[in-house]
Amino acid sequence: MRPRPAIALLLLLPAWLLLAAACGPGVEAGGGHGPVWERHAGHTEAGHAEAGHGDSEGHGDSEGHGDSEGHGAVPQPVHIPAAARWIEGVETVPVALDGEDFRVAARTPHLTQAPCARCHDEDLPERAAALPEKAHWNVQAPHGAAAGLTCASCHRRDDPAVLTGPSGQEVGLDHAYRLCSDCHFQQVEDWVGGAHGKQVGAWAGERVVESCAGCHDPHDPGFPKRLPTTFAPPPEGDDER
Amino acid sequence: MKFWKRNRDDEPAPVGGSPPPGETPPAEARPTQALPPETSPAAIEDSIARASAFEREFSRRQLFGLLGVAGAGAATVAAMSGCGGKAKAAEKAALDWETFFQGNYRLMTEAEKRQTVERLERRWQMDHAGRIGVSSQEAVPGVLYGYAFNVSKCQGYMDCVKACVEENNTDRDTAMQYIRIFEVEEGSGLSLHDADSHFFHEVPAAGHFYMGVQCFQCDVPPCTKVCPVGATWREPDGIVVVDYDWCIGCRYCEAACPYGARRFNWSEPSVPDDEVNRNQHYLGNRLRSKGVVEKCTFCIQRTREGRLPACAEACPTGARVFGNLLDPDSEIRWVLENKKVFRLKEELGTEPKFWYFMD
Numbered sequence: 001m002r003p004r005p006a007i008a009l010l011l012l013l014p015a016w017l018l019l020a021a022a023c024g025p026g027v028e029a030g031g032g033h034g035p036v037w038e039r040h041a042g043h044t045e046a047g048h049a050e051a052g053h054g055d056s057e058g059h060g061d062s063e064g065h066g067d068s069e070g071h072g073a074v075p076q077p078v079h080i081p082a083a084a085r086w087i088e089g090v091e092t093v094p095v096a097l098d099g100e101d102f103r104v105a106a107r108t109p110h111l112t113q114a115p116c117a118r119c120h121d122e123d124l125p126e127r128a129a130a131l132p133e134k135a136h137w138n139v140q141a142p143h144g145a146a147a148g149l150t151c152a153s154c155h156r157r158d159d160p161a162v163l164t165g166p167s168g169q170e171v172g173l174d175h176a177y178r179l180c181s182d183c184h185f186q187q188v189e190d191w192v193g194g195a196h197g198k199q200v201g202a203w204a205g206e207r208v209v210e211s212c213a214g215c216h217d218p219h220d221p222g223f224p225k226r227l228p229t230t231f232a233p234p235p236e237g238d239d240e241r
Numbered sequence: 242m243k244f245w246k247r248n249r250d251d252e253p254a255p256v257g258g259s260p261p262p263g264e265t266p267p268a269e270a271r272p273t274q275a276l277p278p279e280t281s282p283a284a285i286e287d288s289i290a291r292a293s294a295f296e297r298e299f300s301r302r303q304l305f306g307l308l309g310v311a312g313a314g315a316a317t318v319a320a321m322s323g324c325g326g327k328a329k330a331a332e333k334a335a336l337d338w339e340t341f342f343q344g345n346y347r348l349m350t351e352a353e354k355r356q357t358v359e360r361l362e363r364r365w366q367m368d369h370a371g372r373i374g375v376s377s378q379e380a381v382p383g384v385l386y387g388y389a390f391n392v393s394k395c396q397g398y399m400d401c402v403k404a405c406v407e408e409n410n411t412d413r414d415t416a417m418q419y420i421r422i423f424e425v426e427e428g429s430g431l432s433l434h435d436a437d438s439h440f441f442h443e444v445p446a447a448g449h450f451y452m453g454v455q456c457f458q459c460d461v462p463p464c465t466k467v468c469p470v471g472a473t474w475r476e477p478d479g480i481v482v483v484d485y486d487w488c489i490g491c492r493y494c495e496a497a498c499p500y501g502a503r504r505f506n507w508s509e510p511s512v513p514d515d516e517v518n519r520n521q522h523y524l525g526n527r528l529r530s531k532g533v534v535e536k537c538t539f540c541i542q543r544t545r546e547g548r549l550p551a552c553a554e555a556c557p558t559g560a561r562v563f564g565n566l567l568d569p570d571s572e573i574r575w576v577l578e579n580k581k582v583f584r585l586k587e588e589l590g591t592e593p594k595f596w597y598f599m600d
Contacts, residue, residue, distance in 0.1 A: 083547025194572025204547035
């Protein structure tokens with residue numbers, strides 16, 4: 001059959017008009033005051049989105065919105081069943097710090113030279129002759145070197161897998177954030193809150209964050225200079241796009 | 242009387258094109274409840290009332306669906322009289338026909354949405370190896386997405402840009418990218434006019450900081466208001482989306498956006514088959530076509546499943562914080578309540594849900 005564009009357009013016209021009527025109010029959102037989320041508490045379901053906007057303009061008090069809706073006054077934790085999928089297979093340990101409970105990605109599964117007993121067993125003296133002379137020769141630690149930090153500033157001499165710091169506390173490798181906080185307390189405070197560091201996989205569900213050493217090399221914690229990873233450089237002069 | 246108001250049972254669907262609009266149908270084809278002559282005021286009122294009930298009585302979609310069935314039938318007959326391998330071509334034609342006349346996603350019923358995404362999946366499968374999954378997952382109640390960007394952490398590595406391109410199936414030929422990372426000279430203020438978004442040298446460059454810009458999912462989006470066809474809107478979870486099949490490509494929204502966040506497909510977007518992200522959402526990263534506008538959707542296909550957006554997951558420095566603004570225990574809320582934050586062009590009242598902060 002041959003399409004008849006003129007007729008098709010004629011037919012589309014009333015549908016457009018109807019659409020404008022149906023979709024119009026949905027995009028009218030009043031300015032209002034206070035943080036965005038306060039204006040939306042209780043107005044998040046479809047249909048309420050339209051009604052909730054705009055009415056805070058007059059009285060300037062946006063708190064308490066949503067109470068009249070009968071829901072949303074006390075925010076309920078959102079449950080998204082799929083969220084657990086994105087942290088599957090990530091080994092974690094619990095953290096209880098500054099009154100916050102969350103989980104941190106474990107460090108030990110990613111280490112090649114821990115625990116020490118992996119190499120330092122009873123037979124080591126026998127195998128020693130066949131091994132390279134300096135097993136830990138590649139460890140460079142510019143971290144705090146200028147301030148006089150040495151291996152023993154963070155590792156216990158007789159058991160390097162136990163971390164110990166200026167405060168004298170002794171922690172395992174999975175809980176290194178406690179050691180880090182001896183000096184970098186501001187960063188760890190931000191990390192506990194969420195402004196420093198990274199969430200792992202999911203924003204929903206149980207909060208799992210990267211450990212300090214998940215992003216920073218503990219022996220050289222700064223980020224290196226390198227070329228940007230552009231997929232393909234965007235075309236020049238397209239800043240309006 | 243308009244011909245689409247005729248009772249379908251009274252008359253077979255027109256095949257081979259629609260009848261001329263002016264043509265009066267034979268009296269016996271009229272519905273039993275015949276309308277009064279069109280000239281009387283009562284008739285005009287009545288026709289207005291009927292126009293408002295247009296969608297319910299006999300929607301455009303149903304009509305063209307009917308025409309489509311007729312068209313597909315004709316195509317199938319033609320295919321069968323030829324060689325048998327053309328049945329696939331007929332199915333393609335039928336799917337394309339239905340897609341061409343499909344309704345606005347926002348007005349679709351659950352069932353229609355499901356049919357639409359299934360059609361997309363089937364259509365992909367006919368031309369490519371393997372399958373795609375297109376989701377029509379609705380907004381999760383109690384969620385309002387928000388984003389925070391740590392200006393003092395970003396090193397300009399652009400891992401986020403790469404992850405975004407790969408995730409969102411954006412056009413490789415024109416290197417379409419939703420994210421711009423601006424290299425700003427320290428002490429020059431926050432003016433992005435003189436900032437460079439096309440740098441390619443070792444980063445971080447001394448004396449510079451980096452600022453990522455993308456769609457801010459404004460709570461009062463100026464872009465949606467100007468759309469003449471209702472093809473873009475704010476979802477209940479705060480994400481501003483585009484129905485790529487309804488977009489007519491007028492680019493008003495692109496002009497209305499104060500942040501330059503929207504992108505236009507000047508040519509048919511190309512993504513190599515083996516690079517296509519097959520986990521898709523109708524309102525998100527499904528494959529677009531030439532002549533439509535697209536934009537960052539906070540990775541709607543990921544975030545509605547509880548997952549982090551691709552940019553936030555890829556960032557090696559932790560400069561990107563994402564979460565639910567309605568959850569007082571979320572990271573994003575902690576940042577907003579404990580850090581000094583600012584937004585771009587706040588004076589415009591667009592209420593971006595994307596904040597910048599510093600350590």
